[in-house]
Amino acid sequence: MDGSIQQVKEQHTTELMALPGVVSVGLGKNKSGEPAIIVGVETDSAESISAVPKRLDGYPVEVQVMGKVSAQ
Numbered sequence: 001m002d003g004s005i006q007q008v009k010e011q012h013t014t015e016l017m018a019l020p021g022v023v024s025v026g027l028g029k030n031k032s033g034e035p036a037i038i039v040g041v042e043t044d045s046a047e048s049i050s051a052v053p054k055r056l057d058g059y060p061v062e063v064q065v066m067g068k069v070s071a072q
Contacts (some may be wrong), residue, residue: 021041036060041063
């Protein structure tokens with residue numbers, strides 16, 4: 001793996017946020033309890049989910065449906 005998971009997230013945030021339906025990028029754990037990059041999408045559409053890579057620089061990427069995000 002190249003760099004820490006934090007560095008990998010920072011390197012890929014701009015490109016991930018440009019994907020259709022993506023509303024957030026963060027860090028957390030996947031279903032197996034491993035550190036993962038968490039990508040929040042607005043809906044569970046196939047287009048949004050399939051656009052997100054499964055791994056980035058060796059780290060797992062998890063997709064979570066967040067709904068519409070708006071400033072308050």
